Amino acid sequence: MNQHDPKVMDEQTPPNEMPEGVAQLVVSATEGELRHEAVDPIVDVDAALVARVQRGDQKAFEMLVVKYQRRIERLIARMVRDVDLVEDIAQETFIRAYRALPNFRGESAFYTWLYRIAVNTAKKAMIGLKRDILLTESARSGAGDDEDEAPRVENELSDGENPESLMASRQIAETVNAAIEALSEDLRQAITLREIEGLSYEEISDLMNCPIGTVRSRIFRAREAIATRLRPLLDSRQGGRW
Amino acid sequence: MSDRFSDNDFAGEALSALADGEAQPHEVARACAAWKEQADVRANWHAYQLIGDVMRSDDLARTSQGDAFLASFRTRLAQEPVVLAPVAANAQRPPVSQPAATAAAEPLRRRAWAGPMAVAAGFVMVVGALLSSQGIQPGAGSSLDDSLAQVVNHGPASDLVLSLGDAPVGGASGLVALSADEASFSKPQSGEALLIRDPRLDQALIGHRSSLTSETSFAGRSGLTRQVVFDGR
Numbered sequence: 001m002n003q004h005d006p007k008v009m010d011e012q013t014p015p016n017e018m019p020e021g022v023a024q025l026v027v028s029a030t031e032g033e034l035r036h037e038a039v040d041p042i043v044d045v046d047a048a049l050v051a052r053v054q055r056g057d058q059k060a061f062e063m064l065v066v067k068y069q070r071r072i073e074r075l076i077a078r079m080v081r082d083v084d085l086v087e088d089i090a091q092e093t094f095i096r097a098y099r100a101l102p103n104f105r106g107e108s109a110f111y112t113w114l115y116r117i118a119v120n121t122a123k124k125a126m127i128g129l130k131r132d133i134l135l136t137e138s139a140r141s142g143a144g145d146d147e148d149e150a151p152r153v154e155n156e157l158s159d160g161e162n163p164e165s166l167m168a169s170r171q172i173a174e175t176v177n178a179a180i181e182a183l184s185e186d187l188r189q190a191i192t193l194r195e196i197e198g199l200s201y202e203e204i205s206d207l208m209n210c211p212i213g214t215v216r217s218r219i220f221r222a223r224e225a226i227a228t229r230l231r232p233l234l235d236s237r238q239g240g241r242w
Numbered sequence: 243m244s245d246r247f248s249d250n251d252f253a254g255e256a257l258s259a260l261a262d263g264e265a266q267p268h269e270v271a272r273a274c275a276a277w278k279e280q281a282d283v284r285a286n287w288h289a290y291q292l293i294g295d296v297m298r299s300d301d302l303a304r305t306s307q308g309d310a311f312l313a314s315f316r317t318r319l320a321q322e323p324v325v326l327a328p329v330a331a332n333a334q335r336p337p338v339s340q341p342a343a344t345a346a347a348e349p350l351r352r353r354a355w356a357g358p359m360a361v362a363a364g365f366v367m368v369v370g371a372l373l374s375s376q377g378i379q380p381g382a383g384s385s386l387d388d389s390l391a392q393v394v395n396h397g398p399a400s401d402l403v404l405s406l407g408d409a410p411v412g413g414a415s416g417l418v419a420l421s422a423d424e425a426s427f428s429k430p431q432s433g434e435a436l437l438i439r440d441p442r443l444d445q446a447l448i449g450h451r452s453s454l455t456s457e458t459s460f461a462g463r464s465g466l467t468r469q470v471v472f473d474g475r
Contacts, residue, residue, distance in 0.1 A: 065311075
């Protein structure tokens with residue numbers, strides 16, 4: 001067994017019992033690499049956050065909201081074509097999920113559970129929307145002398161997307177893709193294996209033949225490099241209100 | 243080793259690992275604490291999640307603004323009641339279900355009192371049956387003698403003996419038919435007898451004694467057993 005193999009050292013040697021030469025190797029290694037021993041990581045971050053919410057940590061739920069907001073909005077947007085309603089329904093979805101969270105037993109994944117809530121919330125909203133459309137159309141037929149009313153209602157029910165938000169979304173996608181292209185090979189491979197292939201750190205470690213700590217560091221540095229390019233775009237769009 | 247890192251290092255790298263579900267358990271608590279206090283941690287969490295979503299699908303970039311969504315959500319969430327920690331409450335409460343080893347030992351514990359309980363239950367059942375049998379035919383005057391029951395404290399060992407009037411021996415298992423001498427109902431010593439007494443018992447006793455008086459010659463014969471009948475209907 002080669003003790004100077006960083007992968008072997010990382011997984012099998014306790015940090016406080018490393019031979020002196022190996023410790024020097026760690027210190028002199030590339031900054032950010034070989035410095036973690038990922039022991040018993042949490043397997044399900046959602047379950048950990050849900051458990052915190054169930055113990056009364058309301059803020060932990062916000063992390064779940066930020067994590068799943070885009071996926072839930074995309075799901076709802078496919079069901080409800082009125083983009084103005086998408087955000088409201090998504091908000092309602094998360095509120096319903098928060099209310100029901102004490103009864104969430106973890107028998108399914110959190111996102112699976114949230115997905116069902118989103119679908120049901122969207123369906124209810126669509127039922128209400130159809131009722132509103134019928135009411136509006138009857139109002140239009142009954143108030144035909146009001147010329148300004150019809151265009152306004154059509155505008156409210158349009159499913160067109162805001163050109164500004166569409167442009168901003170394209171910019172975000174282009175910026176992320178450009179930032180990934182600019183990454184070094186190691187960082188790009190690590191973040192791609194994680195985000196697109198969905199591999200665990202251990203699997204990436206095996207594939208890239210490097211310690212788990214190195215994988216963790218590479219993914220973090222890749223994200224930071226992309227986020228550095230992305231932040232000006234997000235700040236201008238969001239106004240830095242975090 | 244993470245103690246060597248500054249808070250910023252933690253906030254970044256641990257948050258990145260947390261986004262991947264690869265953080266250490268203690269880092270979850272630190273990340274949640276940092277989320278409450280540090281705006282840059284919230285911005286980083288959003289950025290990391292956004293990067294992952296956009297890498298998987300460009301469609302996911304086409305959503306509402308993260309901070310505006312969260313601000314609006316916070317307003318609505320503030321109106322919600324705080325979740326009462328059912329998980330914590332359940333954790334402090336001892337589990338209702340017993341461990342398998344304890345459950346397996348439970349029948350053994352039960353055996354210690356099962357015997358006396360069975361005896362007591364049998365006694366109660368017999369007495370109950372007798373009482374109910376009297377209740378079944380309350381108006382049958384001629385059969386009144388037949389349904390008499392006497393529980394006698396029979397000796398210092400407190401053996402309980404039931405005497406039934408004219409009961410066939412096989413009719414009620416476990417019951418002892420007394421000889422006419424013993425079952426003469428004659429003068430059980432006061433303080434030694436426990437008598438379950440029906441209001442009609444005195445009449446029956448009087449009638450029975452009179453019949454015994456008239457049959458004195460038979461009563462004195464040894465081996466003559468008075469047949470008792472227990473009508474269990």
